[in-house]
Amino acid sequence: MKSLKIIHKIGLVVFTIGFFTFLSLFFLGQYQLDKNVLKESIGEEAFTSVDKIAEDIYGKKYSNQFAFVSDFKSILNETNTEIKSRFEINPSLAEEIAKSANVKSFQQSSIDKALGEPSGEAEEWQLKQLKDYTGWMEGREYESSEELVAQLQKVISDVNNSIISQKGFSKDNINNKAFTIAKQSEVGPVVQNPWLWLFLAIGIPIIGAIMYLLPKLKTEHAGIKNDGIFHSALKNRGWIGILLGTFLISFYVFLYWFPEYMTSWIVMVDPLSKMLSGNPASQWFMYGFLYTLAILVMGIRMIIKYRHSPYQMVRTVSVMFFQLAFAFVIPEILVRLNQPYMDLKNMWPLDYSFFFDYRLNEMVEAGTIGLFMLGWGIALFTLGVPIFTYLYGKRWYCSWVCGCGGLAETLGDPYRQLSDKSLGAWKIERWLIHGVLVFAVVMTAAVLYTYFTGSSQLLGMNTYSIRAVYGFGIGSIFSGVIGTGFYPFMGNRVWCRFGCPLAAYLGLVQRFKSRFRITTNGGQCISCGNCSTYCEMGIDVRWYAQRGQNIIRSSCVGCGVCSSVCPRGVLNLENRDEDGRFNQPSLIGNDSFGVQS
Known part of the structure; x- marks a missing residue:
């Protein structure tokens, strides 16, 4: 046991050295025109x-x-x-x-x-x-x-x-x-030996992270433990969390608007990009590579942490697979085969550029495969969303497939307790997320109007301006800078909860036409509050559990962590007939006192 703790500490040191090596690349570049x-x-x-x-x-x-x-x-x-x-x-x-x-x-x-x-x-x-x-x-x-x-x-x-x-x-x-x-x-030195720097800046942190995580299989019990998490400088808005949040926000600002200052990081992954797509790396390849690694490494952490729950282990493996295969590798191989780049699991309106003119033209001009991609993308949000959400709730996508959800559930898991559970936050959430959905629909309608008519003016507005505002405000600032950069400040599902238009669409279907619900047994609830504390979507789960009410909130992504952390087995994720989803009896203990609609 002592040797495992030593490996654990060495892993932290190795990761820290590798991470600072990664940061140092930002300052190691040399340039000659x-x-x-x-x-x-x-x-x-x-x-x-x-x-x-x-x-x-x-x-x-x-x-x-x-x-x-x-x-x-x-x-x-x-x-x-x-x-x-x-x-x-x-x-x-x-x-x-x-x-x-x-x-x-x-x-x-x-x-x-x-x-x-x-x-x-x-x-x-x-x-x-x-x-x-x-x-x-x-x-x-x-x-x-x-x-x-x-x-x-x-x-x-x-x-x-x-x-x-x-x-x-x-x-x-x-x-x-x-x-x-x-x-x-x-x-500079990165250009001369990118493989070496890839190992030093990426390989070493991965080795350190795995050395840090694996001993937990023997030294820590499975599941969430209230062992000082609210006193952690990393996990409760302490100075380490603030530094990490600042780094993430800065990273996204440079990625979206100043990639010319990130060239050493991009040059470092050039060999990988050429292996997959045959093209030099762009900032988006570098970002996709780091994004995928974060989900894979932190996914290992999730599997170790929730090894007592088969549901959590399979769900984590699912998001790791979909990110690695569908979001990262397959799109790059498609480019190598001279086909349009496409993440086959992503869909409108999350993929808000799907109906942009250049994307439509690219798919149409690609022939059979391009037309399949167009048909697949349309079928996914017109048929896939209502059918699968009816059968399984929005968890089929948000917690098992989506890359944004995958990053939130892995890299963002240490911060799930920071989500605001107040009624005020819920009101803001509903207005914001449905407002973004309406904005996405209006923007897409304007884009399609221009595509089919050739006119860039619609009701006195320039359609290209609408598209640019959405891309800047929602696609960059909200989903990137705030959506991920604010993990250490507002919890791990900031984007999913307040801004994702696809989550809003899925949520509307789940709320009113779905077999999914989380059932509760009020008679067994001891009001420990674990479920509410660790709900990443800001749902006061305990309020429902104490009353024996089903949880059918549109914001629920069905991650199942509330059930995994419940010491009494009060909560259960179920797919059943729609009867009984609404108007079930409210209970305190075993005594019914009426029906709540």
């Missing part, structure tokens, strides 16, 4: 403008990504300034055009007279843009020369505003190029 890499990345036309400005940093070695990215972005911004000054049209040209124009019937030939014969690339571009932007004005009558000048000045302003998007680098383009160039320009 190569002219050929730059040319290949931004294209030959844009390179002509950038090359002159970038001369000073060719071959210069940077010791960190912050200085390199800053200088590179400055180069592109300077290029934008130079391009704009070269192609910008002087607003006074509006008066020159108006002088030779007929206000009673505007003709584009007046533009040729004002500009004269183009003498270079800039003049040719200006002439073409002015004609493109004034095509609708041909033959139009104006009341005065002043009105025509005002209209021409607006056209010139629109052309000038379009220069960067057409000839230069937009903000998004700068960020994308910064990531691509930073990754291709890294020359």
Whole structure:
């Protein structure tokens, strides 16, 4: 027993060393810009403008990504300034055009007279843009020369505003190029030996974690124990938990908006990406890899912890399998086979981009397999959700299949007791999660409207703006930054409870048309409170157990932990006929005192 405790402590030390090695990669990168890499990345036309400005940093070695990215972005911004000054049209040209124009019937030939014969690339571009932007004005009558000048000045302003998007680098383009160039320009130790650093930064923490977990098979009893968890600096909003939450939030912020600063981590997993898909790693491959490892390693912890419960062990193995096979490996292999990337277990509206134009076009153009993917995705949420939720409740997906649920049930399990059980939190939950579902439906309807009609305007709103707002606010901030980063602050199911539109859809079906319920035996309840404490969805399970009422809340994901931690066997997950789900007798002890609807 003593030797097992030593292994347990050594495992913690090994994990800590490996984790800090992983963090150190953030600061180990070295960068050197190569002219050929730059040319290949931004294209030959844009390179002509950038090359002159970038001369000073060719071959210069940077010791960190912050200085390199800053200088590179400055180069592109300077290029934008130079391009704009070269192609910008002087607003006074509006008066020159108006002088030779007929206000009673505007003709584009007046533009040729004002500009004269183009003498270079800039003049040719200006002439073409002015004609493109004034095509609708041909033959139009104006009341005065002043009105025509005002209209021409607006056209010139629109052309000038379009220069960067057409000839230069937009903000998004700068960020994308910064990531691509930073990754291709890294020359540090990680690039030279990615397999070594993969072992040091990922392999060693895994070895340490397993050494830390396995001794618990012999040194600790199975199940949840109230052994100081509310005094833990890691598990009860203590300083370690705050540091971990800060790290998770920072990780997601960099992942979504500043991946150019994560290049060492991404380069480290390049060999794995090339093995699976044949392509270099992106930030999303790196994220999927880490996400999968977290579920697998912490899944081992779950199996050890809940080894007294066959239900918990099988459920944990299920989420580990679906994450590894369906969410990580199979989509990468599909890419290697030149097929659309798709997580076959993910569905709308959780996969909110499923009906985006590029996704639909990709599936349609892929032929038989693509059409199968389209049909499968539609069938999954139109038929799979109502049928399987009727038979098994939302647990069939949220607790057995879903990757978000899988991460919450494994990596997030130490924080399940932090979920707010108050009535106020429940009210906020209902408004938020159903509000996100409505938002997802409206956004998807707008996207499909644009796809079939070609118009980006719907009821006075730009459909692309609706899509962008949803992707930023819900897809990134809510599901990522808050949904996972807030584990150590608000519990492990923040996203599932307050924001997931699919959970809202599943919950509506489960609440009103399902065979699933958690039955309770009020006569056996000793009011220990374990069930409520460890309910990750913020349900006061004890309130129902004391009254002998079925738990049929729409938020319940059927994880079964409340049953697993009950010392008296009061709670039981069941799939039975719908009769009796509602209006069952309320009990205190063995004495019935009426019926609660």
